[in-house]
Amino acid sequence: MKDSRKEMRRPLQSGEQTSTRRLESSVFILSVTVVGVYWIVDSLLFAMTTANGTFFYRFFHPGMDEVLSRLLVICFFVFFGSHVAHTLRQRQEADEALAGVEEKHRTIIENIEDGYYEIEPTGRFAVFNDSFRRITGYPADQLRQLDYRRLLTPAETEKVIGVFNKVDRTGRATKDLGFVIVRKDGALRWVETSVSPIRGQGGVNAGYRGILRDVTRRRQADALKQEKMAAEAASRSKSEFLANMSHEIRTPLNAIIGMVELLLGSSLSHEQREDLKVVHSAAYSLLAVINDILDFSKIEAGKLELERSAFNLRDFLGEALKILAVKAHEKDLELAYRVAPDVPDRLFGDAHRFRQVLLNLVGNALKFTDSGEIVVLAQKKSIQGNRLVLQVAVRDTGVGIATGKQALIFEAFRQADGSTSRKYGGTGLGLAVSSQLVKLMGGQIAVKSELGKGSIFHFTVDFDVDEEFMAIDGTVLPDEIDPTGLRVLVVDDNATNLKILCEMLASWKAVPRPAASVKEARALLEKENNNGTGFELVLIDSDLARPGALSLVKTIQASAEKPARIIVMLTTKTVKETDRFQEAGACATVTKPVRPSDLLDAIIQALYADEPGFQMPEGRSSLGPDLTLPPLDLLVAEDTPFNQKFIRRLLENWHCRVTIVESGRLAIDALAHHDFDVVLMDVQMPEMDGLTATARIRELEKGTGRHVPIIAMTAHAMRGDRERCIDAGMDEYVSKPISSASLIETIRRVVPLFEKDPEQEGSKALPVSADDGGELKALLAAFNNDSDFFKDVADMFISDYPPMVNTIHRAIDKKDRELLRRTAHALKGMARNFQVDDAADAALQLEQAADREAFDEAQNLSRKLGDELKAFESHLRKMIAAVGDGRSGKRAEG
Structure with a gap:
């Protein structure tokens, strides 16, 4: 506390002690001196007034009365001196006690975290401690000259001045006055203070004092607590909203995707097929966004749980990457994977979430890579007992990521930069979800990248190893097969x-x-x-x-x-x-x-294969899985009309008999009058939902020995939905949008299947003549062996490509980069449709030249492209004629 009197107290106490000791000595000396002077004067007077008396006789032979009087004087002075010394010592002790109390109070005030202040009646600060200076942010010299009103916001000034006036008027202190002050740096702080009056002589106002406490953190904590409560309430509402919206969005998506798939399997014109492919792709893109949002919400709420199942690593990676192989090969990218030989193959963990992370990373690599390769590498980081830490890296040759942006891409809704986001699209959730999933699986994810030189995303995950396959790398050779030395x-x-x-x-x-x-x-x-x-x-x-x-x-x-x-x-x-x-x-x-x-x-x-009696070893087949169904009798409980139509078309294409009802109650009634092989039960329906209906069906089956397989169909995708379906008595579960492959596999798991009907193996190829080395046959297969469709599209190609070539020449002359790139890209797609690889490659090179604005190079490429297409035109006309001859022959036979 700034008070000059405290600085002088210690020297004053030392002087008082010295003065007291001197006074005691002076009183004693004075008394002795007075007695001595009196003694001498008395002896002189005696000698002068007595005839035969002498000075020395009187001085050395005083009478008893004189001795007593002189002793009395000495005692008086000694007593007086002692009293004075005692009085001074008491004063000194009182001063020292007062100084101790003041020092104690000063130390306390200086060391408390709260600020102490005294304000003069004029409004200036007279006394303050270091905490007060820290809270206000002003140095001591400025604070002494500062009027307290300078610390107040305009909104608070009137309130605080009113409280000070009330204290002055009533003489009573005020506690817990809260207001906002403005620090010297401009920051606002919430404070609480007490205000007490300082009274001078005669009760006159001498100022105010108080304790000032910074309560900003408490206010923020209270605000955070309120926000947390609001957030928890919002999170509960959000979970309910997401569950409902998942159902509401997935239900129409199920119909969109399903109906488009059915239409794509029918006879369509080229334009119709291309338009439907766009719709199909857009629907799946929307579904991917919905899945990312749902996963992110579940992770954020801490409600996503990992599953545990066995899988073979090498086959698993191959199956996962085949999902993206089509897109990779469309962009002429090499997609490959490698698993180190020392990595065990049979693992236990959440394969679904592992696939999700892998596909997110590879999908990102595909999005940002225009040429080169994408390689997935899996190797053993460590293994202890049967616990494997697997390190996986996804390496691409794409555009790369700037160093300063690499940390941002793992945040939700963030991408490397705005322009890239606009060019490549995406929600920015994929990597955020992947990062959280990797953490849930006990690992970490990171990226190494350089602009223009590609990226390497690498992450680790923990898996348990099947102890029986601990030393096996995944490919078990049959006993009869020995490729040694091959x-x-x-x-x-x-x-x-x-x-x-x-x-x-x-x-x-x-x-x-x-x-x-x-x-x-x-x-x-x-x-x-x-x-x-x-x-x-x-x-x-x-x-x-x-x-x-x-x-x-x-x-x-x-x-x-x-x-x-x-x-x-x-x-x-x-x-x-x-x-x-x-x-x-x-x-x-x-x-x-x-x-x-x-x-x-x-x-x-x-x-x-050429050896007599050859058979593929057990468990191995060069054919794909058999996805046919016997002519089953199915009951479908579904309330949405367009889902009813899709399910009916899909099941009837599989030669099944279909009965559709609109509620769980009607499903119970239908089962009471007819035996069905399988029931497909929607979960959310009016009157009676699927869960309630299933529980009622299981009750009715008790004692009858019957058990009809029930498969849940639901657009819900939240945690616990599958468990609720199984607990209700359902046998299996498929989520909407329903994948035809997923549905047929699920049906195969709950009902026994018959042998495949050889007559349903598929249609034979159209008879064609003059097939050039099988080229026409392969090309027709790409058009679903629909000769009319092939001829229409071929005629369209012949009529459309020359104007497009002319547009390319015009774009090069005008140096119109965008027109050149767009037209070359369109011609590349047309050439790919007809398997004209040389022309497609030239168009691709032309597209890349447009991106580089290499118009001189583009001039040569455009001539090459024109020549390739012109040469293919004559070849295509021969194939059109051959298809026409084949059709004519077929009609003639009829």
Whole structure:
């Protein structure tokens, strides 16, 4: 506390002690001096007044009376001095006690966290402690000159001045006065203070004093508490809202997606098919957004729980990536994955959430990568007992992310920057959800990236390892299959995929030899044939650069007496060319990204299919799953008209008999009068919901020995929905929008199936004449073997491409980058539809040149594109004529 009197107190006390001691000594000396002077004077007077008296006689021989009087004087002075000294000591002790109390109070006031202040009647601060200065933010010299009104906001000034006036008028203190002050730095702080009057002589107002407390944090905490309560209430409302909205949005989406899928399976014109594909894609995009929002909400509320099931890592990764393979191959991107050999294959964990994270990262990589490759790498970070920490990385060659933006992308609704968001779209939730899911699975996620050089997203997850498969890398070879020493030529122009394939073959103890081009492959074949060894198996990528994979297959078939067995690795773009490769001599095909089990199946088929009595080993098949159904009698309880229509069409396409009712009560009535094989029960219906109806059905079945399988159909996707359905007595659960594959698999799980009817194997290809090496047959297959559809689209192509080529020339002349890019992109799609790969590649290069504004390069590419299309036009006209001849022949036969 700033008070100069306290600074002088210690020297004053020291002086008082010295003065007291001096006074005691002075009184004693004075008394002795007075007695001595009196003694001398008395002796002189005696000598002067007495005839025979002398000074010395009187001085040394005083009478008894004189001695007593002199002693009395000394005692008087000693007593007086002692009294004075005692009085001074009492005063000193009182001063010291007062000083101690003041020092104690001063120390307390200086060290309390609250501010202490005294204000003069003029309004200036007379006394204050350090806490007061800290709260107000002013230094001491400025605070002494400051009027307290300067600390108040305009809104608070009148209130505070009124309280001070009331204290002055009543003489009573006021407590808990709350108001806002403005610090020197301009910050606002909530404070509470007490105000007491200071009275001077005669009761005159001498100012005010009080204790000032900063309660800003308490106010903020109270506000946060209120906000938390409001947020919890909002969270409860949000959960209810999300559950209802999930149902309301998914229900029409179910009809949209289902009906579009049914229409896509029918005969359509090219424009109709393309428009429906846009609708289909948009519906699934909307569904993905809904799923992200629901997952994010569940994670945010702490209500997302992980499941635990067994899965095989290598096959799981292959299946997951095949979902995105179509999009990757449409962009001419190589999509591959590699699992390190020392990673156990049989794992326990939440495969669904693991897939969700993986697809989010790969999907992002696809979105931001226009050329190159996307590779998923899985390796063992650590393993203790049966607990595996798996490290997964998704590496792309895309646009990359600026260093300063890398932390933002894992936040909800955030992307690298606004322009990228507008160009590529997306909600910004995918990575936020992935980050939270990885944390739930015991791992961490991060990114390494550089602008223009791609990105590597890597994360870790914890899994339990099946102890029986602890040392197995995933591909168990059948006893009768031994690829040890098998000489294999692997041809792939992507270095990463080439390395992965060779590593896979080497793990089976085969002897792979890599080749990065057709030219290199031919050189290795010639060298091995000259050495007399040759290759027993050749693995060829279908997307090799010219002269292409088909040319290499034909070369191998023609170059040796006993040609090597050939496996072709197809992409989703070239899978329709399977027949062409098989006719050229390929023994088996496998779709990229290549799973080890698929490759092993293809090797077995290629090497042993011609042997008498050959059968694929048990548990292995080169065919896809059988998704046919027997003619079941199904009851569908569904209240929404467009869902009724979709379900009826879907089930009738599977040759099932369908009865539809609109409520749970009607479903109970229908079951009372007819035996159904399966019941598809919507959960949310009027009159009686699906859960209540199922519980009632199970009650009625007691004692009868019957049990009709009931499959729940619900648009709810919140935590616990599946459990509630199963607890109610349902056998299985499918969520809306209903996937046809998911529904048929679910039905297959609850009812026994009959043998597949051979007559339902599918339609035979249309008879065509003059098929050029199977090319027309493959092209017709891409058009669902619909010759009318093929002819219409072909005629449209012939009429549309010349004006588009002219538009490209005009765009180059005007240096119109956007027009050039857009037209080249459209021509690329048209060429891909007709499998004109050379023209499509030229259009792609032209599109890329437009992006770079390389108009000189574009001029040469446009001429090349025109030449390719013109050459294909004459070839296409021959195929149109061949299709017409085939139809005529067919009509003639009829």
